[in-house]
Amino acid sequence: MKPEPKDLSHYFSELTKARVPSDLKKYYEVFSREGMGNLAGGLPTPNYFPFRTLEATVLTASGLDSSAKSDESRHRQIEVPNRSDEANVLRKVDVSTALQYGTAEGYPSLRHWVRYITRHVVHGHIPYKKGPEVIMTCGNTDGFNKVLQTFTDEWIDGRSPTAERPAILAEAFSYPGALQTALARGMQVVSVDIDECGIVPDALDHVLANWNWNLGRRPHLLYTVAVGQNPTGSVVPTQRKKQIYEICTKYDVIIIEDEPYWFLQYPNAQELNLDSNDDFVMEGDSVRSDSKSGSFPFLQRLAKSYLSIDVEGRVVRLDSFSKTMAPGCRLGWITAQKAIIEKLVLITETSTQQPSGFVQSMVAQLLTGGKKDSDAWNIDGWIQWCENLCNAYQKRMEQMCGILDSGRVNVTTDSHKLSEWSVVRSSAMYDFKWPSGGMFVWVKMNYPTHPLFDEVGEEKLAEALWKYLVEKPYMVAVAPGAMFGSTNSIKKEDGFRYFRLCFAAVEESELRGITRRFCDGVREFWGLKKLPDQESVKLDAFLEPIN
Ligand SMILES: Cc1ncc(COP(=O)(O)O)c(C=O)c1O
Numbered sequence: 001m002k003p004e005p006k007d008l009s010h011y012f013s014e015l016t017k018a019r020v021p022s023d024l025k026k027y028y029e030v031f032s033r034e035g036m037g038n039l040a041g042g043l044p045t046p047n048y049f050p051f052r053t054l055e056a057t058v059l060t061a062s063g064l065d066s067s068a069k070s071d072e073s074r075h076r077q078i079e080v081p082n083r084s085d086e087a088n089v090l091r092k093v094d095v096s097t098a099l100q101y102g103t104a105e106g107y108p109s110l111r112h113w114v115r116y117i118t119r120h121v122v123h124g125h126i127p128y129k130k131g132p133e134v135i136m137t138c139g140n141t142d143g144f145n146k147v148l149q150t151f152t153d154e155w156i157d158g159r160s161p162t163a164e165r166p167a168i169l170a171e172a173f174s175y176p177g178a179l180q181t182a183l184a185r186g187m188q189v190v191s192v193d194i195d196e197c198g199i200v201p202d203a204l205d206h207v208l209a210n211w212n213w214n215l216g217r218r219p220h221l222l223y224t225v226a227v228g229q230n231p232t233g234s235v236v237p238t239q240r241k242k243q244i245y246e247i248c249t250k251y252d253v254i255i256i257e258d259e260p261y262w263f264l265q266y267p268n269a270q271e272l273n274l275d276s277n278d279d280f281v282m283e284g285d286s287v288r289s290d291s292k293s294g295s296f297p298f299l300q301r302l303a304k305s306y307l308s309i310d311v312e313g314r315v316v317r318l319d320s321f322s323k324t325m326a327p328g329c330r331l332g333w334i335t336a337q338k339a340i341i342e343k344l345v346l347i348t349e350t351s352t353q354q355p356s357g358f359v360q361s362m363v364a365q366l367l368t369g370g371k372k373d374s375d376a377w378n379i380d381g382w383i384q385w386c387e388n389l390c391n392a393y394q395k396r397m398e399q400m401c402g403i404l405d406s407g408r409v410n411v412t413t414d415s416h417k418l419s420e421w422s423v424v425r426s427s428a429m430y431d432f433k434w435p436s437g438g439m440f441v442w443v444k445m446n447y448p449t450h451p452l453f454d455e456v457g458e459e460k461l462a463e464a465l466w467k468y469l470v471e472k473p474y475m476v477a478v479a480p481g482a483m484f485g486s487t488n489s490i491k492k493e494d495g496f497r498y499f500r501l502c503f504a505a506v507e508e509s510e511l512r513g514i515t516r517r518f519c520d521g522v523r524e525f526w527g528l529k530k531l532p533d534q535e536s537v538k539l540d541a542f543l544e545p546i547n
Contacts, residue, residue, distance in 0.1 A: 005313025106136025165216025228438020
């Protein structure tokens with residue numbers, strides 16, 4: 001017997017508690033009775049929508065596998081019709097319904113599909129009674145914001161009591177977009193130490209066990225990116241997830257699992273790391289053996305979600321189409337126990353209402369084809385797409401890391417005029433782990449090996465190097481590590497040692513060349529006997545919004 005999900009309503013914010021379902025909902029059943037002349041609803045007629053159909057040229061599910069077929073056969077037209085005669089709303093995809101006001105859970109056919117793959121295909125059995133529900137979102141940024149609204153009251157410095165200040169745990173280096181959302185609500189972000197496998201369980205326990213209540217409430221939320229962590233690229237192995245989950249249970253913490261990079265997992269990074277770093281050991285991971293994921297070898301390769309060990313219903317998972325389709329879709333979904341989804345529905349009803357009907361219907365048409373469309377990707381096609389996408393990004397990751405690997409050691413020769421001997425020294429200018437997932441390589445610069453280290457110090461070297469790299473002839477922009485520090489002290493004391501390099505953004509044909517330019521720039525920089533004059537380069541210019 002599966003356990004009931006735990007009641008987490010003691011964490012609902014005051015606003016969440018005050019939200020009540022819309023009155024209209026009570027009448028929906030009456031409105032939808034066969035033959036009802038409905039003069040009650042305030043809906044515009046679809047006959048006056050200027051958009052009659054929606055069409056797009058898309059890639060086929062195998063379309064990213066460029067070796068296979070001609071360019072033409074990789075493309076296909078899809079069309080969302082004006083009206084579909086499909087009676088089952090869970091299979092209906094048409095302009096008249098998609099562009100109409102709809103339910104906050106999302107466009108029924110798309111939500112139904114997403115719910116199915118979440119509960120039965122990708123994550124297998126979710127261990128609490130009846131399993132989770134889903135709600136469509138406008139991407140994980142929107143999803144996270146709504147989850148914070150559900151579980152935290154806004155806190156205003158100088159006005160709200162310190163004892164009530166809400167706090168959220170986050171990886172020491174984390175995704176700044178999420179941290180900013182929490183900070184803007186007045187929350188305290190509490191950093192947890194990480195290593196190559198993500199959050200260190202003992203460190204998490206330590207923070208919670210030794211909480212200083214003078215700073216506010218002990219954190220009741222953990223924000224984590226467990227796959228392809230941004231910026232470090234780590235994947236948390238299942239065994240470690242279980243330890244983290246146990247600690248969260250002990251201290252009654254809700255886990256917010258933000259997984260836009262979920263399908264981009266590179267398990268072979270473990271071996272590649274072993275080849276290049278003798279000291280790197282990854283904890284073992286168990287092979288998935290849950291329901292339908294068994295029919296997809298690709299899914300079996302993937303690490304488990306926190307959802308699959310969530311006996312208490314304390315995991316709120318955020319998924320997004322931003323990285324698997326396109327960020328501009330602004331489309332994703334939240335998976336959580338029913339009582340939490342019900343609150344998220346109420347928040348959605350008074351904010352976004354639901355993601356845009358254009359996007360939902362196009363994506364629904366591509367994935368499900370509405371009514372028996374053999375051209376639709378369907379579940380097999382979606383998994384195939386994600387696998388090809390993963391392979392394509394893995395190739396890029398290997399290209400970048402291979403070049404970074406061969407460029408990391410600086411070899412210098414000191415020859416003595418009066419002797420025929422010369423001394424050859426080699427030192428690593430930087431270190432990095434081949435990422436196990438995602439889109440980023442997290443490079444730690446080894447400034448103590450720089451000849452000017454004693455004279456100018458690490459921070460100055462870091463700033464000078466960043467400026468040196470953006471100048472000709474290197475012209476490489478990398479993200480300064482400080483941007484990702486989850487607290488000001490981490491930004492200041494440790495952040496400057498790191499750069500985040502993204503292998504996803506540039507053209508594949510340019511990736512090697514740009515990575516080589518990075519390595520060349522670093523090597524030349526290590527050869528400098530004095531820092532160049534860099535007044536003209538402003539570091540601030542780089543700090544525009546970055547994902
Ligand atoms: C960890 C993480 N979460 C969320 C997002 C934003 O996702 P979305 O486009 O779905 O809002 C990003 C984007 O880079 C990210 O790296």
